[in-house]
Amino acid sequence: MPPPAPQAEDLQVELRQVCLTRGATVVLDGVSLSVRRGELVALLGASGSGKTSLLKLINRMLEPTAGAVAVEGRPTTEWDPIRLRRRIGYVIQDAGLFPHYTVARNIGLLLELEGRPAAQRRARVDRLLELVGLAPATYADRFPAELSGGERQRVGVARALALDPGLLLLDEPFSALDPVVRARLQQEFAALARELGKTALLVTHDLQEALRIGTRICLLANGKLVADAAPDDFLRLDAPEARAYARAAGLGAAPQG
Amino acid sequence: MMWREFLIENQAALLVAWREQVWLVLAATGLALAVGLPLGIAAARLPKLRGAVFMVVNMVQTVPSLALFGLLLPLPWLGGIGARTAIVALTLYALLPITRNVATGVLGVEPSVREAAEALGLTNWQRLRHVELPLAANVILAGVRTAVTLAVGTATIAAAIGAGGLGAFIFRGLRQNDNRLLLAGGILTASLALLADAVFAGLERQPPPAPRSMPRRLAAFVGLALIFLPVVWSYRVAPPVVDRRQRPVVVGSKDFTESVILAEILAQRLEEQGVVVERRFELGGNLAHESLLSGAIDVYPEYTGTAWTAILGERPLTDPREVYARAQRAYAERFGLAIGPPLGFRNDFAILVRRQTVAERRLRTISDAARAPLRWRAGFGQDFMARADGYAGFCAAYGFRFESPREMDLSLTYRALAAGELDIIAGNATDGLIAALDLVALEDDLQYFPPYQAVYVARQAALVAAPPLAEAIRSLDNAIDTDAMRRMNAAADGARRAPREIAADFLAAQPWEASGAP
Numbered sequence: 064m065p066p067p068a069p070q071a072e073d074l075q076v077e078l079r080q081v082c083l084t085r086g087a088t089v090v091l092d093g094v095s096l097s098v099r100r101g102e103l104v105a106l107l108g109a110s111g112s113g114k115t116s117l118l119k120l121i122n123r124m125l126e127p128t129a130g131a132v133a134v135e136g137r138p139t140t141e142w143d144p145i146r147l148r149r150r151i152g153y154v155i156q157d158a159g160l161f162p163h164y165t166v167a168r169n170i171g172l173l174l175e176l177e178g179r180p181a182a183q184r185r186a187r188v189d190r191l192l193e194l195v196g197l198a199p200a201t202y203a204d205r206f207p208a209e210l211s212g213g214e215r216q217r218v219g220v221a222r223a224l225a226l227d228p229g230l231l232l233l234d235e236p237f238s239a240l241d242p243v244v245r246a247r248l249q250q251e252f253a254a255l256a257r258e259l260g261k262t263a264l265l266v267t268h269d270l271q272e273a274l275r276i277g278t279r280i281c282l283l284a285n286g287k288l289v290a291d292a293a294p295d296d297f298l299r300l301d302a303p304e305a306r307a308y309a310r311a312a313g314l315g316a317a318p319q320g
Numbered sequence: 321m322m323w324r325e326f327l328i329e330n331q332a333a334l335l336v337a338w339r340e341q342v343w344l345v346l347a348a349t350g351l352a353l354a355v356g357l358p359l360g361i362a363a364a365r366l367p368k369l370r371g372a373v374f375m376v377v378n379m380v381q382t383v384p385s386l387a388l389f390g391l392l393l394p395l396p397w398l399g400g401i402g403a404r405t406a407i408v409a410l411t412l413y414a415l416l417p418i419t420r421n422v423a424t425g426v427l428g429v430e431p432s433v434r435e436a437a438e439a440l441g442l443t444n445w446q447r448l449r450h451v452e453l454p455l456a457a458n459v460i461l462a463g464v465r466t467a468v469t470l471a472v473g474t475a476t477i478a479a480a481i482g483a484g485g486l487g488a489f490i491f492r493g494l495r496q497n498d499n500r501l502l503l504a505g506g507i508l509t510a511s512l513a514l515l516a517d518a519v520f521a522g523l524e525r526q527p528p529p530a531p532r533s534m535p536r537r538l539a540a541f542v543g544l545a546l547i548f549l550p551v552v553w554s555y556r557v558a559p560p561v562v563d564r565r566q567r568p569v570v571v572g573s574k575d576f577t578e579s580v581i582l583a584e585i586l587a588q589r590l591e592e593q594g595v596v597v598e599r600r601f602e603l604g605g606n607l608a609h610e611s612l613l614s615g616a617i618d619v620y621p622e623y624t625g626t627a628w629t630a631i632l633g634e635r636p637l638t639d640p641r642e643v644y645a646r647a648q649r650a651y652a653e654r655f656g657l658a659i660g661p662p663l664g665f666r667n668d669f670a671i672l673v674r675r676q677t678v679a680e681r682r683l684r685t686i687s688d689a690a691r692a693p694l695r696w697r698a699g700f701g702q703d704f705m706a707r708a709d710g711y712a713g714f715c716a717a718y719g720f721r722f723e724s725p726r727e728m729d730l731s732l733t734y735r736a737l738a739a740g741e742l743d744i745i746a747g748n749a750t751d752g753l754i755a756a757l758d759l760v761a762l763e764d765d766l767q768y769f770p771p772y773q774a775v776y777v778a779r780q781a782a783l784v785a786a787p788p789l790a791e792a793i794r795s796l797d798n799a800i801d802t803d804a805m806r807r808m809n810a811a812a813d814g815a816r817r818a819p820r821e822i823a824a825d826f827l828a829a830q831p832w833e834a835s836g837a838p
Contacts, residue, residue, distance in 0.1 A: 172440075232439075
């Protein structure tokens with residue numbers, strides 16, 4: 064059951080019949096997807112299903128072969144890629160922190176590049192560290208090599224929030240963490256995103272994660288969007304790919320018949 | 321103590337050579353960095369360009385240094401003799417390690433870090449400045465370190481094209497059979513390489529949070545001081561002479577003792593007349609002639625036989641007067657060069673053996689040697705092997721058959737012959753080493769070797785522009801006989817006296833000094 068047609072000003076991201084081919088390989092095949100302000104969309108799919116490519120189309124790290132992508136109601140082709148990316152927070156799997164910069168500089172680099180004064184930067188970095196649950200006094204001057212995996216990922220999230228973007232893209236941000244840390248971070252992130260009123264697209268291959276964080280779950284298979292539902296409805300979907308996920312996670316209804 | 325005198329005597333020259341070497345390396349590495357950094361970044365960013373870039377820089381690397389110097393020499397803007405050509409060549413060599421390491425370093429940055437930098441919205445330049453270059457810094461530094469070590473070594477070859485540096489001592493030591501010169505040049509070159517290496521070892525950084533290593537930083541500082549203190553000192557001992565009031569007459573010489581002495585005699589003769597002289601001595605191979613043609617030098621000592629066969633490419637002739645007259649005409653017509661009057665002696669090829677061999681085998685002439693039932697171990701200079709009046713014709717004329725003669729540096733053949741490693745070599749008749757090493761020249765009984773009369777060759781334009789040059793050349797007409805030349809060569813190669821002093825002594829003994837003219 065598709066959600067009701069949204070108002071244009073509510074639309075944070077819109078993909079219309081997007082195709083992406085790389086050489087002879089079809090990565091995305093006619094994907095349409097609208098994300099409204101405040102939604103936390105979990106993009107679920109196996110590796111190679113095209114979910115990471117879909118994220119990169121949104122911040123112009125990739126360009127679609129056909130179809131159109133719009134952010135905040137404007138086609139991405141009209142956005143300057145640098146300006147666009149600075150309005151969108153991005154978190155990747157192993158955080159991708161700059162190993163030669165301290166935690167504070169990692170988080171504050173974009174503020175620095177935007178020309179914010181040092182005092183303001185310092186205050187903002189401290190605030191962001193508190194938001195992701197790291198004590199500024201302890202962590203600000205550490206280097207990434209001195210952090211645990213979970214701490215690195217928290218810094219990654221703080222860095223993505225530095226310029227206070229309305230939209231966050233997250234590419235399997237928690238998948239490399241151990242289960243206990245992962246569960247805690249998932250819950251904290253969902254709470255934080257809701258508290259700050261962020262819109263987020265989160266790529267994952269883990270249904271549990273999608274259910275914990277997502278307000279909506281979209282399932283990609285072989286470059287096609289095969290399911291799009293609220294978490295509660297997802298487990299009851301008929302699409303065979305969705306049922307395979309539910310079964311694998313031990314959450315699906317037993318096959319009928 | 322021999323060494324002490326040597327060092328006191330050569331202190332200024334060694335300091336200047338050190339300074340020249342340091343500047344050559346510094347200039348070349350700096351230029352290579354200026355070119356290699358953007359080139360390496362471009363190669364890293366554009367995979368299509370990468371192959372082409374590396375093919376070119378790799379290819380440059382495979383050209384032997386002396387060949388590269390020779391190839392650059394006739395080029396109008398980059399070439400010429402002196403430091404400029406050397407810097408261009410050294411830069412080309414330094415380009416490979418620097419470009420390669422820049423590209424490798426940039427490509428070696430962890431993909432997740434690069435992706436994050438792009439996704440966060442860093443511009444191309446900001447990604448380089450904040451992420452790729454800092455993270456590639458150690459790899460790039462290692463490339464520069466390799467380039468510098470390479471340049472220190474290769475810069476010694478630059479002495480062959482008149483760029484100076486420590487190589488001049490090494491070349492001179494080989495030629496004059498003087499181990500002190502050789503060792504001084506070699507040890508200082510090695511020291512410079514080691515010091516430079518220590519500096520770079522100290523610059524390298526372990527990734528944070530590791531602290532910098534204090535002993536290494538200290539070593540780097542000391543290394544830096546030891547490299548540059550002699551440079552500073554050298555400016556006190558021997559400040560570079562810059563006299564722009566008058567266009568200097570540039571006197572060149574080939575890279576052997578006799579040529580240097582003859583050039584020095586002419587240079588001092590000019591200076592006596594108040595002419596400003598620039599010395600571009602010890603030019604290897606055919607560089608002296610090439611330099612004269614390109615106008616980089618104005619005059620240098622040459623031999624008529626060389627001019628006739630090696631440069632003009634004519635068949636060898638045996639009559640000295642015919643060779644002189646025909647070479648002079650051909651030079652004027654073909655090159656616009658003037659061959660001055662004969663200096664009074666000939667430096668023909670001489671087939672040399674040890675005195676002991678002569679005694680044992682009762683040899684007098686080359687024909688005797690050719691007939692002797694002996695397995696001659698022969699070694700010849702590159703020049704002799706290649707020339708029309710050299711090896712091939714010589715073997716044919718005398719019926720010599722050598723089993724694989726060694727082709728090696730001429731001055732080394734003397735040492736090898738004296739040491740008993742070789743039995744027969746082709747040297748030069750006036751060479752001071754013949755007497756110094758107790759060698760004997762076999763008589764050219766078939767008169768195979770053409771005459772090599774010593775002369776000065778000058779650019780006609782230079783003779784017009786500087787009348788004292790023509791005057792000085794004329795004044796040396798028939799002024800040096802074979803004995804005098806051999807004595808001067810022996811003074812340099814045997815008694816290790818400086819060509820400058822030898823030339824001064826010679827000029828002081830000339831009659832025109834006594835009469836006070838002109």
